[in-house]
Amino acid sequence: MVIRIVVFLLLIAVLSSAIGVVYTQHQSRKLFVALEQQRKDQDKLDIEWGRLQLEQGTLATPWRIENTAAKRLNMALPDDNEVVIVRP
Numbered sequence: 001m002v003i004r005i006v007v008f009l010l011l012i013a014v015l016s017s018a019i020g021v022v023y024t025q026h027q028s029r030k031l032f033v034a035l036e037q038q039r040k041d042q043d044k045l046d047i048e049w050g051r052l053q054l055e056q057g058t059l060a061t062p063w064r065i066e067n068t069a070a071k072r073l074n075m076a077l078p079d080d081n082e083v084v085i086v087r088p
Helices: 002-059 064-074
Strands: none
Touching: none
């Protein structure tokens, strides 16, 4: 009788351990899939970041700024006689 109880308890322990292993493995796989998706998203964002840096570098060139100021804002460099130097 005692042996049957011990065997039954060991069977319960083995089954619960097996279920725990299966559950843990399933969670691990789900987390791995989520991690891989995050890595793909990070790669896409890195590519976008590089493109934006290149675009910013192109838009911030001195000739582009001067050209935009002249065309859109009707700005121009002052002539030599329009420049006043103020000394402290």
